[in-house]
Amino acid sequence: MAHAASPVPPASSGEITYARVAAIALPVVLSNAMVPLQGAIDTAIIGNLGHASYLAAVALGATVIHFVFAVFNFLQMGVSGLTAQALGASDRRRVMNTLVRAGMIALAIAAMLIVAKLPVRAGAMSRSKAAPRRPASPDATSTSASGARRPS
Numbered sequence: 001m002a003h004a005a006s007p008v009p010p011a012s013s014g015e016i017t018y019a020r021v022a023a024i025a026l027p028v029v030l031s032n033a034m035v036p037l038q039g040a041i042d043t044a045i046i047g048n049l050g051h052a053s054y055l056a057a058v059a060l061g062a063t064v065i066h067f068v069f070a071v072f073n074f075l076q077m078g079v080s081g082l083t084a085q086a087l088g089a090s091d092r093r094r095v096m097n098t099l100v101r102a103g104m105i106a107l108a109i110a111a112m113l114i115v116a117k118l119p120v121r122a123g124a125m126s127r128s129k130a131a132p133r134r135p136a137s138p139d140a141t142s143t144s145a146s147g148a149r150r151p152s
Contacts, residue, residue, distance in 0.1 A: 028076075039059075042061070075109070082094075083098050086098060
């Protein structure tokens with residue numbers, strides 16, 4: 001079975017180069033930057049609607065999403081170390097096993113979050129001082145969590 005070429009350029013005799021460090025670090029940096037960036041973009045767009053309640057709802061939603069991502073950050077940190085060890089040992093099978101196990105854990109967590117969406121939303125709203133309101137559409141509270149709005 002042929003394996004795809006590694007995205008990290010090989011170094012002779014364990015030499016650490018800027019290109020190798022950048023190839024490893026850049027995806028992690030971009031991944032960590034996306035969560036707050038989503039909240040900032042939502043705030044910039046909703047801030048133009050003119051109602052403070054809309055902005056407060058987006059801020060609350062961004063905070064909840066950021067909290068959920070931060071709580072489950074253990075998966076990224078744990079898998080990156082195991083993958084680095086396997087990649088350093090040139091053990092492609094162990095790299096793939098780590099990927100599959102992490103994917104299964106991530107899918108299980110995603111399924112639990114989807115099932116727990118309503119209780120999590122209710123808990124977040126109970127901790128806020130906001131008066132309960134009916135969302136403008138059934139999908140309005142699901143957009144940030146799913147990343148895309150379902151077609152109407």
